Amino acid sequence: MSKYWSQLVKQTDPYVPGEQPSTSDVIKLNTNENPYPPSPEVTQAISRQLNDSLRLYPPPSVDDLRETIGDYYGVNKNQVFVGNGSDEVLAFSFMAFFDPGKPVMFPDITYSFYPVYARLFQLEARTVPLTDDFSIPVEPFFHAKGGVIFPNPNAPTGKYLNLEAIEQILIHNPDNVVIVDEAYIDFGGESAINLLDRYDQLLVIQTMSKSRSLAGLRVGYALGRNNLIEGLNRIKNSFNSYTIDRLAIAGARASFQDEAYFQKTRAKIIRTRNRVTDELKQLGFNVIDSQANFIFITHSGVNAGQLYQQLKANNIYVRYFDRPRINHYLRVSIGTDEEMDIFLNQLKNVL
Template sequence: MRGLRKIEPYIPGDQPKFSKMIKINTNENAYPPSPKVKEALLNFDASQLRLYSSLDNYNLTSALGKRLKVDSDWITTANGSDDILALAFQSFFNSSDPIIFPDLTYGFYSVWCELFNIPYLELPLNDQFEFDFDKIPEKIGGIVLANPNAPTGLYKPVDQIEQILKKYHDVVVIVDEAYIEFGGQSMLPLLSKYDNLYITRTFSKDAALAGLRVGYGIGNPKLTGVIQAIKNSYNPYAVDSISEALAIAATEDYEYYQKINGEIAKTRDWFIIELNKLGFNTLPSLTNFVLTTHPQQSAEAIFNHLKKHQVFVRFFPNKERISNYLRISIGTKKEMTTVIDLLKAFMAENNGGTK
């Protein structure tokens, strides 16, 4: 057959279905969404579904605007942050100069570049997995930074990213804040100062609504205008009315989310200490996951041991630099205690090292 497109897609983490598993492989939230979300779902008037959802999700952008102290006109909603990021790539990266992101970051960035024919350069993170901004060339088409980064979990302080916004003021810098609510500081206050800043966020992680598929982008009206023109060129009603109602309920219960995400941060910090007591080297993390490796044991053997006990973590055998690492999402304290107990048993069985 002629004319068929060839593309290597992004490979998401597995979604295994076992009733008693501990699923800590795709950075979903450990806790259920706010009870207000359930209430909104039960109270949703099904007769409303006859109508299309609102074109601009005004009620949701207003709720978000109020919460984030941003003008609602600066916010665009989409079907998960994957959708808003894909729109942003198409909207902002139309130069023949390469866009820049680290070699170890969210795997979808390079997939979108291939899909949309955007030239790109993956700059190697240093041995500590830090992004050295001095290595960015002069002539570029834009920058994409996940902050904190995935899968490393490392966070860059706002003032360092601000230097990039200043230096590369004539191209758009996308800051993907999928994990920002787990401890980092948002770039939001800099939006009015830098017209080349575009921030993306999601309800999938901190709002415990990965299954709802709602994400959003925030940028000045000029950037937002381009994003909306692209969005309205193929899927104007990306967020359906049920999702909008539920996302509003989540946005309005920030108190609940501060509580559960604070718990996750506490469990994460405890988990890192426990891992390191077992001899792991774990990167500092300001997210709801950690990236860890053991100098004597192979990641694959640990992965298989955990899987045998229905604990699913993420292992990247094909990513050379982290092929001996595991990325472990933070579950509840009880789940993470089980994980530590399983790792202790593994270490006891494999004292001589399996690597």
């Protein structure tokens, strides 16, 4: 700990991302990346931007991409905010809509960046325990005193909360912003975007990292009423007006314009997830019902931490969280069918 650090830095407990092995001879099932490349239209669009325009700043308002996203979801571009990955959008949202002295509520088992942001921005975090089957309970989120945020599907469990339940949370929080983090919604369930026309306090955040294979471009976005989007813009323009570069804008727009490719790859991942889930159950694993591009698994006869190490020793990377309630589970991203077959065969060798 450096004597030059501020008190804020000293009190920070940073987020720990999944391991990023430096070699290519591994099966990487630990960071929920898409196993398939982005649409060819994306790389072509990026290539067309490799010209003299790179000497110029990108448009700070990102109008073209916001309009593309708005058209895709049937909303006005002024209801769209774009940031450098959904993590940046989440960070801006914590600053824009939650106040010190007023607790922000989120599940106790959830995306581990939420408590990091709460500490960083000196907010009180109030966690709501998941039920025994890892479902998000609804009523404990009623009448929040500061704000509500949760992923849907949840991470790392993959469980989905239906729109009727989300609407109940909104009805009982008319004066609090409710953020639904939909990083994985394209792999199952119905988006809360369908509720935007009814609730002023709803903000939906999505990413292009998962279902659109663009984790390397860092593009995330939020959809909500104009007043919420304006709040995010005020925060962004107090940090950096140019959060999205020209290549990312071009690639992201092209991805939204190639709907056939998007539907093809997401369907492949869903099919593989369902197949692997069935095969794991036959091997004696308990698999939490997932609507994401990953599964959360446990086996009564195998220690999860040891299994994680054994898989890693065989160049198969999965995610292990050494935390109460979930330290018996592994989170496994869905890879290609070939990758998942190797994963399953390795499990058979261990069991």
